[in-house]
Amino acid sequence: MELAKITMRGQITIPVEIRKKLGVKDGDKVVFLEENGRIIMGNAAMVALREAQAAFVGEAERMGLKTEQDVVDMVKEVRREVWDERHARND
Known part of the structure; x- marks a missing residue:
């Protein structure tokens, strides 16, 4: 488990190991999704790619x-x- 502290401005530093697992680096965007009452953080580019792939299922x-x-x-x-x-x- 990794912890991060929230600043007065609502900012957090994502721990290195979590950034590696997400595949994000400086300047990348992350997305927060709510699923079944839980908040999930993900790599915004990868989430967008998966959504695009899902939209194209069956098109070929x-x-x-x-x-x-x-x-x-x-x-x-x-x-x-x-x-x-x-x-x-x-x-």
Whole structure:
């Protein structure tokens, strides 16, 4: 168990071992989440990444992407459409 003291301004220093476990360093942001009456602190970037991953669950299947080559082909198609759109405006 690690302890931290709260200053008069409501600030704390996160102990080194906790920072290592969270994977945070100077300038990183942490997030506080409430789950089942408990407050959980986490690495804000990792929490955002997990939420984004969860939001995309099933999207590849919905779009018919079954292989890595399907993804590569889709990226090429989107790039081609963007290229055509940008150059069509310049004509």
